[in-house]
Amino acid sequence: MTENRPFLPYGRQSIDDDDVAAVAAVLQSDFLTTGPAVEAFERAFAAKVQANHAVAVSSGTAALHLGVVALGLGPGDAAVVPSVTFVATANVVRNAGAEVVFADVDPDTGLMRPQDLAGALERASGQNVRAVLPVHLNGQACDMTAIADICRAYGLATIEDACHALGGAITEADGRLNTVGNGRFSQLTMFSLHPVKAIAMGEGGVLTTNDPDSEATLHRLRNHGLTKDVDDFVDRHAGFAADGRVNPWYYEMHAPGFNYRASDIHCALGESQLAKLDGFIARRHAIADLYDRALAGLAPIVRPVPRVPWASSGHHLYPVLVDFAAIGRDRAAVMHALRDRGVGTQVHYIPVHRQPYYRSRYLEAELPGADAYYARCLSLPLFPAMTDADVSRVVDELSRVVER
């Protein structure tokens, strides 16, 4: 029934000939990794999000892990993570040896609100909560002005999980506009450049910061914890010859790190894609606006996740909230029916506090906002190469399925 109408996945990358050429050029150059394409990409990325520094790594999860390690989180510490996110946001806290305190979210937007953070801190009394990882779900930023106020009051470090929000922005009360990742509200912001995200590296991630010490720490930890910077050397005897010159083979390790490097191959693709970000985001906005209008007739059975006033979304996803009870079909039936009609959908996300690992580790908190969001959310196809006709087709098929 979908002959010559290609299957529409919920997200996909857009790769052009110039992306292919950029990667091919690196393949024929002297460096496949630890070469000049990495720094060039980092400079371009930092400039794009208006941060002082960017550190390219091998995945979004590696970026999250490096972030919590760089902040010094470890055994005896805890960090607040919203329950509606990809599992990686919580897992990296555990992988650093610290404990996760799950925060609830707004039942309609899935975003951690200031009161959800306050509630989590209250539940965690007695624990040494040192950090918060707000997640800019679907591309919409959390209310970072208010969240940053709470973090300041409690002395908490902040890592923004902006995997969905590259190309998004946050407006402050005085009208000041902040590109997501500019470091206005946090120590570190991290992004994923997995192919379903705003731009693709294959596998890849980036951390941004305005703090030169954090930048140096992240770059060291990315590469096994090694430094070749003579100003860092603590063992002067081993590092320098009798004539005072630095030994040419010498390096030092002050804290064990990882191999989380991004290769030149990946960074060349990242930089080529970054040049197209504005165009991709503009198209994502146009598609989201089209969906909003086309779905109006399906309210209140199906309605778009509401937009928050302080954020311009990166529109990583186009989620709707569906009243499955009202249509008399459960989510699995709706997803199967849409798939049979050539429309891919996905659920972002199963609340992480419900995962068996976290249920068994922690007394399961009651997070009604996360449960209510999860019960209704469904992500419709959204990617820059979609045509206006594709959007109409998705809405037509969805109408048939829910009105059956």
Ligand SMILES: *Cc1c(COP(=O)(O)O)cnc(C)c1O
């Ligand atoms: C994609 C994603 C990650 C992990 O990124 P990878 O590059 O896949 O490791 C983390 N958090 C969120 C919210 C994500 O969407």
